[in-house]
Amino acid sequence: NSPTNPITTNSPTNPVTTNSDSIGTPTLKSGYIDKTGKLVIIPNFDTATSFSENLAAVKNGNKWGYSNSTGVLIxxxxxxVVAPFKEGLAAVKIDDKWGYTDKTGKTIIPPEFEQAKSFTQGLALVKIGGKWGYIRNILQWR
Structure with missing residues (x-):
């Protein structure tokens, strides 16, 4: 069974809350359950989000990355800061600039934007030099 919902617990086998949104506190860890309520990824993240395109954003300390459905950090x-994957890319912020990464962690569009939104129908809204505009999803043009 694949994970469907993040859970937060103070014990790997005793979930204290389950819902479709991630909930976390400094003393609790987040993992995942499947549709039947079975624990499928042991809680070992400070924060865990819902899956998007088979990857979930996870956080430990003050840094984010992405995990697959078996709990492996991909x-x-x-x-x-991170956003969910949309159209094969995720907007990610590093050192106060936004860029885009693919599902392997390769930087596809370098961090150069003041703000960046997720792709929708091949376009993403970005802010650079104080001005907003759209960029194309270059994965669709290869």
């Missing part, structure tokens, strides 16, 4: 914990 993209290392190196980002300050």
């Amino acid at each position: 993209i290392e914990l190196k980002f300050d």
Whole structure:
């Protein structure tokens, strides 16, 4: 069974809360349950989000990365802020600039934006030099 919901617990076998949104406190860890309520990823993250395109954003300390459905960290914990994957890319913030990473952790669009939104229908809204504009999802043009 694949994970469906993040859970937060103070024990790997005793969930204290379950819902579709991540909930966490400094003393609790987050993991995942499947549709039947079975624990499928032991809680070992400070924060865990819902899955998007088979990856979930997870946080330990003050850095974010992405985990797969078995709990393996696919993209290392190196980002300050992250967004869910959309159209194969995720907006990620590092050192006060936003860019985009693919599902392997490769930087596809370098961090150069003041703000960046997720892709929708091949376009993403970004802010650079105080001005807003759209960029194309270059994964669709390869």
